[in-house]
Amino acid sequence: MAKRSKSRAPSAVVSAGAQELRLFSIPGIPEIRPGNDLVKCVTSAARRAAIHFAHGDILVVAQKIVSKAEGALVRLASVKASPEARALAARLKKDPRAVEVVLRESRRMVRSDHVLIAETRHGFVCANAGVDHSNVPGHDVVTLLPRNPDRSAKKLAAALRKRTGKRVAVIISDTFGRPWRLGLTNVAIGASGVAVLRDLRGTRDRQGKPLTATILAVADELAAAAGLLMGKSEGSPVVLVRGYRYASVDQPAARIIRPAVEDLFR
Amino acid sequence: MAKRSKSRAPSAVVSAGAQELRLFSIPGIPEIRPGNDLVKCVTSAARRAAIHFAHGDILVVAQKIVSKAEGALVRLASVKASPEARALAARLKKDPRAVEVVLRESRRMVRSDHVLIAETRHGFVCANAGVDHSNVPGHDVVTLLPRNPDRSAKKLAAALRKRTGKRVAVIISDTFGRPWRLGLTNVAIGASGVAVLRDLRGTRDRQGKPLTATILAVADELAAAAGLLMGKSEGSPVVLVRGYRYASVDQPAARIIRPAVEDLFR
Numbered sequence: 187m188a189k190r191s192k193s194r195a196p197s198a199v200v201s202a203g204a205q206e207l208r209l210f211s212i213p214g215i216p217e218i219r220p221g222n223d224l225v226k227c228v229t230s231a232a233r234r235a236a237i238h239f240a241h242g243d244i245l246v247v248a249q250k251i252v253s254k255a256e257g258a259l260v261r262l263a264s265v266k267a268s269p270e271a272r273a274l275a276a277r278l279k280k281d282p283r284a285v286e287v288v289l290r291e292s293r294r295m296v297r298s299d300h301v302l303i304a305e306t307r308h309g310f311v312c313a314n315a316g317v318d319h320s321n322v323p324g325h326d327v328v329t330l331l332p333r334n335p336d337r338s339a340k341k342l343a344a345a346l347r348k349r350t351g352k353r354v355a356v357i358i359s360d361t362f363g364r365p366w367r368l369g370l371t372n373v374a375i376g377a378s379g380v381a382v383l384r385d386l387r388g389t390r391d392r393q394g395k396p397l398t399a400t401i402l403a404v405a406d407e408l409a410a411a412a413g414l415l416m417g418k419s420e421g422s423p424v425v426l427v428r429g430y431r432y433a434s435v436d437q438p439a440a441r442i443i444r445p446a447v448e449d450l451f452r
Numbered sequence: 453m454a455k456r457s458k459s460r461a462p463s464a465v466v467s468a469g470a471q472e473l474r475l476f477s478i479p480g481i482p483e484i485r486p487g488n489d490l491v492k493c494v495t496s497a498a499r500r501a502a503i504h505f506a507h508g509d510i511l512v513v514a515q516k517i518v519s520k521a522e523g524a525l526v527r528l529a530s531v532k533a534s535p536e537a538r539a540l541a542a543r544l545k546k547d548p549r550a551v552e553v554v555l556r557e558s559r560r561m562v563r564s565d566h567v568l569i570a571e572t573r574h575g576f577v578c579a580n581a582g583v584d585h586s587n588v589p590g591h592d593v594v595t596l597l598p599r600n601p602d603r604s605a606k607k608l609a610a611a612l613r614k615r616t617g618k619r620v621a622v623i624i625s626d627t628f629g630r631p632w633r634l635g636l637t638n639v640a641i642g643a644s645g646v647a648v649l650r651d652l653r654g655t656r657d658r659q660g661k662p663l664t665a666t667i668l669a670v671a672d673e674l675a676a677a678a679g680l681l682m683g684k685s686e687g688s689p690v691v692l693v694r695g696y697r698y699a700s701v702d703q704p705a706a707r708i709i710r711p712a713v714e715d716l717f718r
Contacts, residue, residue: 204501209474212470361666366715368709368710383635403634
């Protein structure tokens with residue numbers, strides 16, 4: 187296999203004109219169980235790693251541990267599959283009870299020919315409506331997406347403020363696939379304290395020409411950046427982003443969902 | 453409007469367990485013209501900003517300046533619109549000559565009801581086939597995507613190696629929209645020296661369960677991370693990523709294009 191590269195000279199001195207962004211993975215987050223105080227776990231782990239929160243930091247938290255802390259877990263033994271789930275499961279060679287959970291989490295099935303791509307009750311379009319069995323203890327338990335990821339993010343930000351005294355924005359992320367391009371990327375499904383969309387309409391480019399159609403999905407770019415340090419098998423479910431200049435407003439990640447009337451690919 | 457936050461305490465000490473990623477925007481890149489030596493411009497600007505390249509760094513370069521250096525520019529005065537372009541332009545209230553350029557760059561029009569979403573000759577699906585007039589001097593000139601962005605990335609990586617003595621991977625990026633979610637994110641359209649997809653199938657999660665369907669589009673996550681420092685009106689078109697552990701192989705970004713037979717959204 188390919189060799190792995192790692193920077194060996196991290197001592198760049200950056201002049202006033204350069205912007206610098208730093209991301210730290212927070213190691214040592216324990217296995218999270220329902221009812222655990224997630225912010226306490228994160229701040230303890232950060233302290234052990236000598237990572238100190240600062241005003242303007244952005245904490246990106248993988249959905250999985252938020253769901254676990256909130257108890258958004260389903261034991262498949264407790265699920266009775268509907269005839270619809272059984273039919274779909276037979277065709278896709280999946281566990282009918284897992285398919286039943288996906289159907290319950292879905293507002294609408296977008297595709298169900300090879301894989302289940304669903305619109306979740308929140309409005310996100312993703313595989314299996316976010317129902318997932320990776321990184322869950324036991325072979326019989328699946329996680330759901332948090333009921334209201336924006337509310338979860340808001341609670342985490344408030345608890346972080348209380349515990350650290352710092353104004354830290356929070357993004358809850360998950361890895362989603364997408365049409366046209368292979369591979370998953372980490373995206374924002376919940377947010378608090380950071381403008382998730384950066385609207386540049388009305389501003390001008392470097393030549394002074396007005397920009398007409400430029401809205402940047404910065405929360406998704408922040409989630410993607412953090413995703414580089416998350417991995418699935420190694421890495422940490424919690425990453426701190428430092429040095430990003432952002433509009434510190436409470437804009438829910440639900441704002442990123444493209445309204446159905448504007449969406450050409452439904 | 454919202455106030456902007458900036459970290460004021462960037463002196464975190466990170467323990468052995470934490471991974472750190474650093475991104476530097478390289479300021480002072482001049483306006484690039486056809487025939488300019490892009491790597492010379494970038495390394496000169498980096499030197500002025502006291503940013504020194506290191507083995508394993510990844511340079512993310514906005515498509516726009518690659519296209520300019522390669523002369524992938526079209527003066528609209530030189531374009532004669534076809535009847536098809538004129539009809540489409542009338543419906544969309546666009547310049548027929550710009551629409552003509554979009555049609556020439558396209559293999560297939562994916563949607564043309566409100567906006568032009570095209571599959572480019574490379575296979576990328578994006579607005580206007582990547583034809584763009586922002587950040588181009590003059591009101592009559594549009595940029596095209598580089599003819600072969602993977603080849604462009606390879607040339608840049610080779611020239612960087614020659615000029616700096618360091619093995620630096622290169623990603624050429626552009627901002628693309630996507631279905632279901634609002635806003636643009638920066639993605640990879642060309643790459644050299646970095647595995648663009650990270651295939652975790654066959655590896656295990658933190659609980660030891662095999663991961664079955666996990667391929668991460670790391671080149672897109674790297675582009676997105678860099679996008680946070682690029683902006684359109686301010687920021688720099690060149691961002692250096694340091695500290696990311698990656699498979700140092702030559703895998704073209706064209707690999708990210710989802711094969712038509714697998715794509716459920718054509």
